[in-house]
Amino acid sequence: MAAISMRLPVARKAVGPSASRGAEKHLVAPGDTITTDTGYMRGHGTYIDEEKLIASVAGAVERVNKLVCVKALKTRYNGEVGDIVVGRVTEVQQKRWKVETNSRLDSVLLLSSMNLPGGELRRRSAEDELAMRDYLQEGDLISAEVQSVFSDGALSLHTRSLKYGKLGQGVLVQVSPSLVKRQKTHFHDLPCGVSVILGNNGFIWIYPTPEQKDEEAGGFTTNLEPVSLSDREVISRLRNCIVALVTQKLMLFDTSILYCYEASLPHQIKDILQPEVMEEIVLETRQRLLDLEG
Amino acid sequence: MASVVLSEPEKLYIVHGVQEDLRVDGRGCEDYRCAEVETDVVSNTSGSARVKLGHTDILVGVKAEMGTPKLEKPDEGYLEFFVDCSANATPEFEGRGGEELGTEIANTLYRVFSSENSVDLKSLCINPREHCWVLYVDVLLLECGGNLFDAISIAVKAALFNTRIPKVRVLEDEEGSKEIELSDDPYDCIRLNVDDVPCIVTLSKIGYRHVVDATLQEEACSLASLLISVTSKGALTSMKKVGKGSLDPESIFEMMETGKRVGKSLHIALQKILDEEESLGTSRQKVGFLG
Numbered sequence: 001m002a003a004i005s006m007r008l009p010v011a012r013k014a015v016g017p018s019a020s021r022g023a024e025k026h027l028v029a030p031g032d033t034i035t036t037d038t039g040y041m042r043g044h045g046t047y048i049d050e051e052k053l054i055a056s057v058a059g060a061v062e063r064v065n066k067l068v069c070v071k072a073l074k075t076r077y078n079g080e081v082g083d084i085v086v087g088r089v090t091e092v093q094q095k096r097w098k099v100e101t102n103s104r105l106d107s108v109l110l111l112s113s114m115n116l117p118g119g120e121l122r123r124r125s126a127e128d129e130l131a132m133r134d135y136l137q138e139g140d141l142i143s144a145e146v147q148s149v150f151s152d153g154a155l156s157l158h159t160r161s162l163k164y165g166k167l168g169q170g171v172l173v174q175v176s177p178s179l180v181k182r183q184k185t186h187f188h189d190l191p192c193g194v195s196v197i198l199g200n201n202g203f204i205w206i207y208p209t210p211e212q213k214d215e216e217a218g219g220f221t222t223n224l225e226p227v228s229l230s231d232r233e234v235i236s237r238l239r240n241c242i243v244a245l246v247t248q249k250l251m252l253f254d255t256s257i258l259y260c261y262e263a264s265l266p267h268q269i270k271d272i273l274q275p276e277v278m279e280e281i282v283l284e285t286r287q288r289l290l291d292l293e294g
Numbered sequence: 295m296a297s298v299v300l301s302e303p304e305k306l307y308i309v310h311g312v313q314e315d316l317r318v319d320g321r322g323c324e325d326y327r328c329a330e331v332e333t334d335v336v337s338n339t340s341g342s343a344r345v346k347l348g349h350t351d352i353l354v355g356v357k358a359e360m361g362t363p364k365l366e367k368p369d370e371g372y373l374e375f376f377v378d379c380s381a382n383a384t385p386e387f388e389g390r391g392g393e394e395l396g397t398e399i400a401n402t403l404y405r406v407f408s409s410e411n412s413v414d415l416k417s418l419c420i421n422p423r424e425h426c427w428v429l430y431v432d433v434l435l436l437e438c439g440g441n442l443f444d445a446i447s448i449a450v451k452a453a454l455f456n457t458r459i460p461k462v463r464v465l466e467d468e469e470g471s472k473e474i475e476l477s478d479d480p481y482d483c484i485r486l487n488v489d490d491v492p493c494i495v496t497l498s499k500i501g502y503r504h505v506v507d508a509t510l511q512e513e514a515c516s517l518a519s520l521l522i523s524v525t526s527k528g529a530l531t532s533m534k535k536v537g538k539g540s541l542d543p544e545s546i547f548e549m550m551e552t553g554k555r556v557g558k559s560l561h562i563a564l565q566k567i568l569d570e571e572e573s574l575g576t577s578r579q580k581v582g583f584l585g
Contacts, residue, residue, distance in 0.1 A: 002324040002506070002556045006567040009330045009346070009581040088299065139299040169307040171318055222303050226310040236320040269320025274328055 003270075010275070028055040034068060043069025077103040077177040077201035079155040083146045084186040086167070086199035087157070089136050095129055097136055099144070101201045102177065105154040109136075113147060113158035115165070141167040143197055143205065163187060167197075168222040170207030171239050175246045177202040181253040188254040192261060194234045198252060204242055206235050237264060240272035241281070248282040255292070260285045298510050305515045309501040317505065317512070324556055326507045331448065331567050333456035335582055340429075341457030345449040348509065349439025352446050354431065354453040358460075360474075361428040363419065371418025371426040375403040375433070377446075383438040392435070399433070399446060402494070402534060406447065406523040409531040411490050413454070420462055421472060427459055440509040443521055447494035448564060454491060455568050458483040492523035492531045493564070495557045497549040499541060504549050506556050520549045524557025526565070 028034060034046060034053045042048055045057045046068060055061070059072040079085070079101070087099035090106060098106040111124050111132060136142065143164050144157035159165050177200065186198045189209055197205040208231040210223070227235075241260040242252065250256055263284040264272050271277050300308075308318060315322050327348035336342040339355040346352075364372060377399040379392025386392070407413065418427040431453065433446055461482050465473045498508040498516035505512060508519075517539025523531045530550065535541060541549075571578060 002326070002559045003322070004326045004329075004556075004559050004563045006329045006331055006563045008567065008571055008578075009332050011579065011581050088301075090299075140301045141304070167301070167303070169303040171307070172304070224303065224306060227307065229314055229316065232311055232314065232316050233320075236316060236318060239318065240320060269316075270322075270325060273319065 005274070026061040027059070028061055028070060029058045030056055034061055034070070039066065040068045041066050043067050045070030045072060071178075073178050074176055075178060077101055079103060079107070079146045079149060079201070081146055081148060083200040084143065084197070085146060085155075085157065085201045086141060086143050086172070086197055086203035086205050087201070089138055089140045089142065092133055092136070092138065095124075095132075097132070099142065099157060101155065101157075101199075102174070102203065103153075103155065103201065105152065107146075107155040107157050108150070109142070109144060109157045109159070113156070113160060115160055115162070136166060141172065141205065143167060143199070166222065167205055168207065169224075169227055170205055171235055173204040173206065173239055173242050173246075175202045175204060175242070175252065179246060179249070179252050180204075181251045183253055190238075190254070190258060190261075192234045192238070193231060194238060196238065196254075196257065198254075204252070206238050206242075208235065233269060237261060237269045237272070240264070240269060244272055244278040244281055245285070247278060250282060250286065256285060256289060259288045263288075298514055300511060300514050304511075308512060308515045312500045312503050312505055312512075315503075319509075321507075323503055323505045324552060326444075326556075326560070327509075329445075329448070331452055331564070331571075332581060333452050333568070333571060335580070340459060341453045341455075343449045343452035343456055345445050345452065347439070347441060347445040347448070347507070349437055350441060350445045351435075351437035351439075352442075352449045353434040353436055354446070354449040355434075356453045356457045357430045357432070358427050358457065359430060360420070360425055363423060363426040367415070369419050369422040370415035371428060372415060373407055373413065373429045373431055375400045375407075375431050377403070377433040377435070379435045383435050387435075399442065402443065402521065403431075403433075403446070403450065405532045405534070406492055406494060409492070412492060412525075412531065413490075414487055417484065417486070418459075420474065421464055424472070425464075425474065429454075429457065438510070440511075440513050441496055441507045443494045443496050444507060444560075447492070447523070448560070451488055451491045451493060451564065452568060454486050455488045457486055459486075490525050490527075492525045493557060493560055494521055494523045495553040495560065496521050497553055499537075499539070499545065499549070504545070504552065506552070520546065520553070522550060522553040522557070524554055524561075526558065526561035528554045528558050530554065 032055050034055055036052050038051055042053055046053055047056050055070045057070055057072040059070045062069050062071050085101050087101040089097050090100045091098035095111045097109040099109050101107045144159045146155050147158040148156045180198050180200055189195045193209060195207055195209045208227050238261055241264050245260055263281045267277055311317055330346040333343045335344045336355050340358040341356040344353045377396040379387040379396050381388040420426055461477045461484055463475045465475055496519055497504045498519040500516045518537035518541050521534045
């Protein structure tokens, strides 16, 4: 049966600041003066004009001893060494792949940074170069780690561990990079039977947990069997929960996603995206997170 | 058309999901995304509407101007459609990139409204062979999130419902020359009857089944789609097949039946929301673009 719901638009109401925040955040817009004290060093997102420190992006001011910088809230991904990213291959070039990671420039995955099947360690030959397209084609998704940053700001990625590599069946959700919390690990196996990769660049990959950990796969053999219906329901529900958290601007990490999933269980999967249900679920999640902290 | 690139396993996941009637966002094959409709958003038009269907955002403005009737239909007014794909939607539409898509959509709208009973064109006539009302319907694509045609047709119907054409009187002079007088009261206007205005339903074939209201990702997995325009009574006014894949007659028949069923529910839901908005009257809080 067809279900069509139409509604009149409702003006968005500003959500009040959450009580847990200790000090009030100093929010600035481009052009706002941060301080007139000349003793501070200027960091990212600021510039000096007539002895005043002025913000160049819209965000929150962060002060570490004498360093003042402005962390932008909505920005392209600025990579740092050691970050986990999920990217999509856009080009296959000589000895490297160009990967789109929601940053200002496409990231680069060198052929020498890619692990060969079977975990071989050898110098890449001309045959490997010709067979590049057999490994990764345009449109493929990969999980990788940032190895270094080039001088122009482009990231150099590597997939030198068995946990990185080409991604198989699943769902990709694109969010703003500032909403992904930095944690020790970004690969999570949730108790509901589904795994999630929270890329620092805002690409979130949800996929069914593989039954056994393939030793030699290294991400090259993709499982093309149909995913079971129960796993699909969990994946769809999780995807809608993540979209709900992002709409209400909550930080994404494994606990917040799990709490949101549990709060959404009484509702139908497709109802989660309705504004009222979204607010209710996120409110409950926020409450549980506050209880966890305090 | 704005499109996303997907990897083969992702496409496979979507196709298998559709087979089991569970799409990526939990919808069934015949469910629409949540739609937001608002009319009277642009002040200097005779009627306007804005529709948000998921990530697809459409703005339609209707301007009523006086013109001469067409030679073959001297006692009727007519509608002119123009579609502008703004570069806001995707960078591909920059400059003249959006022209091709715009003309395709405009031609589809002409076809959909070509049926005689869609809009009562005789009510738009002022003086046969001399003056008539021409309704210029301008469609602006603000964001492309899949399923453009459906959203545009919903917005056009809502805008036509909202259109207010001023009442005019024809005065005859002694010499026989006619003068047109506009009434002084700005609220003295005629409204159009939109009961028979059709809405487009796009059915995309994915694997062995078809879905309604496809997102950009689902459109990338579908090789062929059927666009049908349905009136509120369930009558089909036009049909068009798009896409490079083929459809066999059995599936076309099934898709038509689904389209008629879904189209009727679409009209009921849309009329309900338009009546609700109308009943709020002047107390309605306009949200517009900054809400």
